Amino acid sequence: MTSAFKKALDSGKFVVTAEAAPSKGTRLEKMQHHVEILKDKVDGLNVTDHQSSVMRYPSLGGALLVKEQGGEPILQMTCRDRNRLALQADLLFAYSRGIRNVLCLTGDSVMLGDHKEAKGVFDLDSSQLLAAIRTMERGKDMAGNELDGGIEMCAGAIVTPEANPIEPQMIKFEKKIEAGAEFIQTQAVYDLDNFKRFMDYARRFPVKILAGIILLTSAPMARFMNKNVAGVVVPQALIDEMATAPKGGALRKGIEVAGRMIRQIEEEEICDGVHIMAIGKEEVVPEIMTEAGLL
Template identity: 45%
Template sequence: MVSPMKSTLHDLLAVDRFVVTAEVSPPKGCDCGEFMEKARALRGTVDAINVTDNQGANMRISPLAPAALLAGEGIEPILQLTCRDRNRLALQSELLAAATFGVTNVLALTGDYITFGDHAGAKPVFDLDAVQLLQTIAALNSGRDLAGTTLHGAPCFFPGAAAAPEAEPFELTLTKLRKKAEAGTRFFQTQALFSPEKLVRFMEAVRPLGVKVIAGIILLKSAGMARYMNARIPGLTVPQELIAELEEAERPLEAGVAIARRLVTALSPHCDGIHIMAMGKEELIPEILADLHRNDGKEG
């Protein structure tokens, strides 16, 4: 068994190093070749790679396998784990298996509803929610399972959680974030942000919680994609002026990259890191980050 490993992401954030993470979706199948090629290409560009868990309630390979492959090559993974598809037994088993493979970063998620995905007849579980999953991680880190039984070898997870800075009413969002902080989250990765002002408001509210914030930026590939997000993703609104910019562009994808680059510049002074969601266009991440000047702390 691999000995418990310390999170490199934790170490970077602990010294106020500005971090960059990116999301790469695992395959719908058992061939992880393309996934690994995308991940290897990001080595040196990002500090960690999120491996999504049946994102949007669409069935894909368990994120544990590609996360373990990343860890085996020295690429820092962030394992996303949702409560939608597993009860507390399965969640604990999955976490302990992750620790065995040296996967230490975990993003605890409740999960999208089944109706969003490609298996409408599936039965959702939701035995726990994200807050309870964070409490589960804390219990395992302490050397006990949820039944209070001592573990034969305890993990050392660095737990994170999701946040939606632009969701309204903001007070309700803040209440949820406080619960996640009390449950042990050490970092937030946010939904896609489009407003620096709302990020500033968010940072002022969460700083007292002592949790690092990695701000999400999504690559808008078309105006249609932006409209779909506005219609289907709660807590996220693509401004109409950005939709118009994409509509008027001769090459919408290039316009989307330009928008993402502007957001990197506008958001990075106010947070602890940037999280890029390139939606299958991971090869464009270096271009999106081209104007980012990292430092050992925040500029503001």
């Protein structure tokens, strides 16, 4: 059965997704609150998988929570923590419980997280995971064994348009599409002129592109991302604009900036939609969408 998210992608509409970050523990009330706020406003809710290598409630459990609350889950799966047996088993379980969308990620280094003594697995990378999904859809596992019931997933991956140099990203981008990616969510983009140049290249491929929009909450946050987050470049003009916010008004300024960027992306038809990442402040996503003219 085709997922609602897949139908949205295929419809030609401007697609909007957001994130529902699992908690670090079993108290899920905050995540449930965010799901309730967002489920009827976006086309899909990504559930992150130990984002930045920080141990949290599992993505699979969070995706089930989204579904139970009537939302459209997009299951994130990283290859960092599980080998091919566990990844395939999780896909079978997810499909059996009605989850039909998956975002395939290789995963951040464990050195970025809170369990630096953990061993990264990386048995597969994201392209190989995409290929495994397509193999399982044909009724076989990665070893060529017959499955007693396969899967059907709307599968996607990520790209970093601001990477420098960009050529390795382009190679990975094409490899992911060849492996079966139907949609691509980008790392945060802030320089839309540069993103347009990337899209001139990306439009040659049969894949839907959702621009990643990370909410800026202060000028120091923007500077921190420039210094510490690979592939994210916040132009100085935006940092200066964030710095003009009055005391207590930086979040409101960030919402205005995100909304303005989304509005431009939609009006100029730069790509097929956006993926809004309001890290830790998911409750303001409707305000961003309102600022963008989407609500």
